[in-house]
Amino acid sequence: MPAFENTVQKGSDLLQRMTKQDQAVVAAVTLTAVATAIYATRAGTSRKRKFHFLQNLPPYVSADTAIDGVTYHTDPRKWTEKVTEQYGGTFRTDAIGRETIVVSRELAREVFLTDGLSFTRAVEDFTDVLGMFGIKDRRRYDHSGRFVTMNLTPNLKNFTKRVNVQLNIVLDRWLGDLKEPKVIGHLFPFVQSMVSKASTCIFLGDEMCNNDELVASCGDVTKDVGQLLRRNWWTKTFPTLNSWYQRYIFPNTAAVQKHRKIADQFIAPEIEKRLRLEQDATWKRPDDLLQKLIDAHPASEDYGVPYAQYIINWVFVLVFASIHTTTDNTTAVLYWLMKHPEYIDELRKEQEEVLEQEGTKGSDLELTFDAVKKMAKLDSFTREVLRLRTQDIMFTHKNISNRDVEMSNGTIVPPGTYITLNTWDISFNPDLQGDNVDDFQPWRFLGSNRQAVKIGEDHLTFGIGKHACPGRFFAVQEIKTIVSLLISKYNMTAATEITLPTTFRSMAMGAVKFEKRTA
Numbered sequence: 001m002p003a004f005e006n007t008v009q010k011g012s013d014l015l016q017r018m019t020k021q022d023q024a025v026v027a028a029v030t031l032t033a034v035a036t037a038i039y040a041t042r043a044g045t046s047r048k049r050k051f052h053f054l055q056n057l058p059p060y061v062s063a064d065t066a067i068d069g070v071t072y073h074t075d076p077r078k079w080t081e082k083v084t085e086q087y088g089g090t091f092r093t094d095a096i097g098r099e100t101i102v103v104s105r106e107l108a109r110e111v112f113l114t115d116g117l118s119f120t121r122a123v124e125d126f127t128d129v130l131g132m133f134g135i136k137d138r139r140r141y142d143h144s145g146r147f148v149t150m151n152l153t154p155n156l157k158n159f160t161k162r163v164n165v166q167l168n169i170v171l172d173r174w175l176g177d178l179k180e181p182k183v184i185g186h187l188f189p190f191v192q193s194m195v196s197k198a199s200t201c202i203f204l205g206d207e208m209c210n211n212d213e214l215v216a217s218c219g220d221v222t223k224d225v226g227q228l229l230r231r232n233w234w235t236k237t238f239p240t241l242n243s244w245y246q247r248y249i250f251p252n253t254a255a256v257q258k259h260r261k262i263a264d265q266f267i268a269p270e271i272e273k274r275l276r277l278e279q280d281a282t283w284k285r286p287d288d289l290l291q292k293l294i295d296a297h298p299a300s301e302d303y304g305v306p307y308a309q310y311i312i313n314w315v316f317v318l319v320f321a322s323i324h325t326t327t328d329n330t331t332a333v334l335y336w337l338m339k340h341p342e343y344i345d346e347l348r349k350e351q352e353e354v355l356e357q358e359g360t361k362g363s364d365l366e367l368t369f370d371a372v373k374k375m376a377k378l379d380s381f382t383r384e385v386l387r388l389r390t391q392d393i394m395f396t397h398k399n400i401s402n403r404d405v406e407m408s409n410g411t412i413v414p415p416g417t418y419i420t421l422n423t424w425d426i427s428f429n430p431d432l433q434g435d436n437v438d439d440f441q442p443w444r445f446l447g448s449n450r451q452a453v454k455i456g457e458d459h460l461t462f463g464i465g466k467h468a469c470p471g472r473f474f475a476v477q478e479i480k481t482i483v484s485l486l487i488s489k490y491n492m493t494a495a496t497e498i499t500l501p502t503t504f505r506s507m508a509m510g511a512v513k514f515e516k517r518t519a
């Protein structure tokens with residue numbers, strides 16, 4: 001018997017003689033050895049990259065490097081500012097948890113528009129929400145942008161009415177008739193219940209948005225799935241294992257299965273019901289995105305998974321893109337307002353004037369689509385908050401091609417590596433944003449034709465280019481409607497100190513007191 005086969009045979013005999021516990025120990029040791037080898041190889045590669053003078057790479061600045069007393073972790077905005085002053089616009093860092101090249105504002109458009117550089121694929125490398133939710137063949141959902149542009153945005157006028165009805169239901173539940181003032185400890189859950197109820201109404205229809213379990217699931221699912229990663233710190237340490245784990249292990253965890261089960265229980269029968277009713281010529285098609293998804297994807301075609309599953313996956317593609325992002329930004333706008341309550345009166349005055357002009361004052365539905373659109377001060381306020389939130393480095397893209405991508409300033413992005421935008425250089429640049437960039441100036445964009453939905457190199461919250469967020473019209477409309485409703489109905493004041501976030505990834509904090517407005 002040749003030596004190799006001999007060794008394999010001996011190994012196999014040995015394994016068979018072992019107890020179950022011994023076999024488990026051998027398996028664990030082997031797995032650890034493989035993982036350590038992968039990690040060591042990656043760490044070696046990353047160390048090699050740090051010899052930038054040998055490879056003509058930009059300088060490397062670790063997130064732990066203190067510059068004038070600040071590290072990325074203690075003050076991301078200041079750190080980015082200091083690094084930019086010291087090293088220029090282009091540098092490399094590990095501040096996003098993996099090594100990336102960071103480039104300045106001149107390259108913003110190019111990063112978003114260059115073929116081979118992908119924002120979505122970079123996001124997936126860090127948090128593969130769709131994969132974790134068990135959506136495997138994700139290229140089938142690549143036309144989500146087109147779907148939203150064709151089916152959500154053109155119907156905003158009609159949808160705003162229904163959004164309003166749902167928002168009022170949630171307000172009644174949380175605040176009732178407010179005989180006594182009420183303090184809400186953190187605004188996020190309150191805002192999330194409004195956004196998820198309103199979005200469920202538009203996505204799944206008027207009937208299903210009365211199902212509290214389903215609405216709560218749509219609200220919580222993004223956070224619950226995201227938290228799986230945070231709880232498993234080691235997935236960050238071993239990036240290769242991370243992707244594998246996200247796709248094959250997380251979909252089976254209780255947190256994900258809970259949301260899948262709720263969707264199967266409530267959405268699947270509704271899809272089947274609608275398919276049956278399609279045969280009935282007198283049936284009135286519901287006006288919601290679920291119906292538009294069914295219409296756009298004929299049940300007779302093969303989608304690789306059962307039809308109801310496919311449509312449910314689509315619903316969750318939309319839920320993941322919209323509910324958490326809108327909640328997060330609405331919460332931010334409200335906290336900025338609590339930090340600067342001196343602007344509430346001006347916003348209320350604008351509201352009164354617009355409602356007078358629109359002739360809706362005092363009616364059941366005061367805040368129509370047109371009324372909310374006309375609130376220019378509120379729009380500028382919203383955009384100013386979005387500017388101040390994009391304050392350090394963001395929008396990591398990955399080179400998904402198999403060749404080097406050369407940027408116009410000569411920076412090389414090797415295949416499989418990351419390039420990130422220096423958003424401090426964009427959001428705090430006087431040429432792009434005007435004077436006093438460090439200050440909160442809510443009317444900064446008033447009368448300038450730079451609305452919150454107007455994307456460009458000076459406003460990157462929604463991306464730019466062919467994949468720019470198609471849901472931004474709905475999102476901004478929702479943010480403005482929620483703020484308008486709250487300031488018109490309640491007197492809101494800070495009940496504790498309000499702290500504003502220092503990075504896009506962190507959140508404002510503070511309790512807010514609500515009192516019923518009498519006038």
Ligand code: HEM
Pocket residue numbers: 112119120142144145146148152318321322323325326329461462463464465466467468469470471472474475476
């Ligand atoms: C304030 C809330 C929101 C923020 C900050 C936001 C931000 C973004 C960003 C940065 C992108 C990627 C852009 C790019 O790749 O260049 C994106 C894509 C997308 N967003 Fe939003 N979004 C928000 C709300 C929504 C809403 C309400 C929807 C509605 C369903 C939505 C649907 C989508 C879709 C479908 C895409 C993928 C577009 C494509 O790949 O072509 N988003 N969003």
